[in-house]
Amino acid sequence: MNRPTTRKGCETRERIMVCAARLFARQGARGTSIDEILTESGTGKSQFYHYFRDKDELIRSVHALQIERMLALHSVIFEQLDSWEGFELLNDTVLHLLESQRFQDGCPIGSLASELATSDELVRMDTEQYFDRKKAAIVRGLTAMKLRGELRPDTDVQGLADFVVVVLQGAKLLSKVRRSADCAQASLRHMLLYLQAHRS
Amino acid sequence: MNRPTTRKGCETRERIMVCAARLFARQGARGTSIDEILTESGTGKSQFYHYFRDKDELIRSVHALQIERMLALHSVIFEQLDSWEGFELLNDTVLHLLESQRFQDGCPIGSLASELATSDELVRMDTEQYFDRKKAAIVRGLTAMKLRGELRPDTDVQGLADFVVVVLQGAKLLSKVRRSADCAQASLRHMLLYLQAHRS
DNA sequence: AATCATCTGTACTGCGCGGTATAATCCTCC
DNA sequence: GGAGGATTATACCGCGCAGTACAGATGATT
Numbered sequence: 132m133n134r135p136t137t138r139k140g141c142e143t144r145e146r147i148m149v150c151a152a153r154l155f156a157r158q159g160a161r162g163t164s165i166d167e168i169l170t171e172s173g174t175g176k177s178q179f180y181h182y183f184r185d186k187d188e189l190i191r192s193v194h195a196l197q198i199e200r201m202l203a204l205h206s207v208i209f210e211q212l213d214s215w216e217g218f219e220l221l222n223d224t225v226l227h228l229l230e231s232q233r234f235q236d237g238c239p240i241g242s243l244a245s246e247l248a249t250s251d252e253l254v255r256m257d258t259e260q261y262f263d264r265k266k267a268a269i270v271r272g273l274t275a276m277k278l279r280g281e282l283r284p285d286t287d288v289q290g291l292a293d294f295v296v297v298v299l300q301g302a303k304l305l306s307k308v309r310r311s312a313d314c315a316q317a318s319l320r321h322m323l324l325y326l327q328a329h330r331s
Numbered sequence: 332m333n334r335p336t337t338r339k340g341c342e343t344r345e346r347i348m349v350c351a352a353r354l355f356a357r358q359g360a361r362g363t364s365i366d367e368i369l370t371e372s373g374t375g376k377s378q379f380y381h382y383f384r385d386k387d388e389l390i391r392s393v394h395a396l397q398i399e400r401m402l403a404l405h406s407v408i409f410e411q412l413d414s415w416e417g418f419e420l421l422n423d424t425v426l427h428l429l430e431s432q433r434f435q436d437g438c439p440i441g442s443l444a445s446e447l448a449t450s451d452e453l454v455r456m457d458t459e460q461y462f463d464r465k466k467a468a469i470v471r472g473l474t475a476m477k478l479r480g481e482l483r484p485d486t487d488v489q490g491l492a493d494f495v496v497v498v499l500q501g502a503k504l505l506s507k508v509r510r511s512a513d514c515a516q517a518s519l520r521h522m523l524l525y526l527q528a529h530r531s
Numbered sequence: 532a533a534t535c536a537t538c539t540g541t542a543c544t545g546c547g548c549g550g551t552a553t554a555a556t557c558c559t560c561c
Numbered sequence: 562g563g564a565g566g567a568t569t570a571t572a573c574c575g576c577g578c579a580g581t582a583c584a585g586a587t588g589a590t591t
Contacts, residue, residue: 157449157450158449159361159447161359161361162361162446162450235449236449237445237448241504242446244507245441245445245446245504245508246359246442246445246446248507248508249357249358249435249436249507250358250359250362255508255510259509262505262508262509289517290517290518290520291521293514293517293518294498296501296505296514297498297501297504297505297518298494298497298498298501298518299501300500300501300504301496301497301498301500301501301502302501304441304444304497304501304504305493305496305497307444307449308445308455308458308462309462310455313493314496314497315497317487317490317493317494318490318493318494318497318498321487321490321491321494322494324525325524325525325528
């Protein structure tokens with residue numbers, strides 16, 4: 132609702148967002164009450180409704196934040212996706228992320244999308260756009276490799292990019308259910324091997 | 332809670348379960364109220380609490396039902412996974428299923444698992460077991476092919492099976508977010524191509 | 532027809548939730 | 562130092578929700 136102007140206001144809004152992000156990732160948006168967020172973040176109701184119109188706006192803001200975070204974290208990697216080392220780095224980063232959450236969250240973006248995609252069209256579209264940007268980065272990388280002659284000229288770059296996104300999301304989901312990175316690790320390795328099978 | 336004994340009782344319980352399954356798949360378990368289920372299924376509260384202890388029990392029952400359904404639907408396919416035609420059939424079946432729901436549900440089992448895995452350990456474990464059985468079927472098929480000499484002897488059957496499960500789940504999730512089967516179709520095709528790259 | 536368990540209708544309860552109202556502070560800038 | 566907006570505290574509201582109470586209907590068995 133109101134954007135914070137002072138330093139203190141920014142911190143308050145930030146605390147709410149960060150705390151909500153953590154809780155949403157663990158127990159979903161519908162499984163988290165506003166009161167819980169306020170208690171954990173040490174803020175009050177008046178503060179919440181000063182910065183957010185309602186819970187839906189919070190959810191969308193948090194989702195946008197998670198997307199922003201992820202894209203920021205991956206921005207460096209995205210630029211290196213024109214090499215095998217780049218894809219290996221991508222895999223390692225994903226696995227490291229899963230491990231750092233002890234496989235409890237899976238993919239915060241994917242989880243929230245899965246929960247709300249059919250009931251909140253804005254969340255669905257934001258997620259779609261996120262996947263699009265991820266795919267675009269992969270397409271850029273693979274295209275560069277193709278142009279440099281490292282990939283066969285008949286390589287289906289678009290389809291492969293979709294494929295990579297699918298594998299990443301699937302791996303994160305399974306690691307959450309299995310509470311283990313084993314299947315994710317195996318899957319990502321095979322994904323990379325498949326990409327390399329297109330070497331010319 | 333109480334198992335129904337009469338024919339009428341079975342029908343009532345069945346109506347509640349089927350209706351809940353449909354609603355859970357669309358809007359999640361937490362996004363669906365008991366009253367909504369009762370209204371849509373044309374039953375009353377006393378009937379509900381006659382057959383279920385509480386909402387959690389309903390959720391677990393519905394989840395178990397979805398798993399049972401899926402395994403039943405795939406049982407024939409699972410036995411044919413020792414051939415490329417079997418895997419093609421698997422892909423086609425998944426795509427057909429997504430299309431028949433007009434990409435609104437994704438994977439009912441995966442969606443519910445993603446929503447509740449961290450807060451309901453029983454749901455998480457049931458889902459894990461479901462993935463295990465799926466993987467086991469794939470392992471059986473690939474092992475048979477290996478023994479027949481259709482796959483290279485050094486093929487990583489376990490890892491490939493995990494990989495297939497991951498791709499299937501990822502594809503279903505993305506089709507839900509994108510409201511389209513395109514990326515799923517491309518991904519499944521590439522998955523099959525990768526399997527076939529292990530031909531000896 | 533009487534019995535008894537199964538099944539069902541209806542009204543209710545209590546509470547947690549999202550959201551509001553109002554007024555009190557804090558901070559900055561003039 | 563005080564005016565005025567930004568920020569925060571507290572108390573409250575109404576509703577929808579999960580869950581309960583209890584009486585009534587059904588229907589098979591004897």
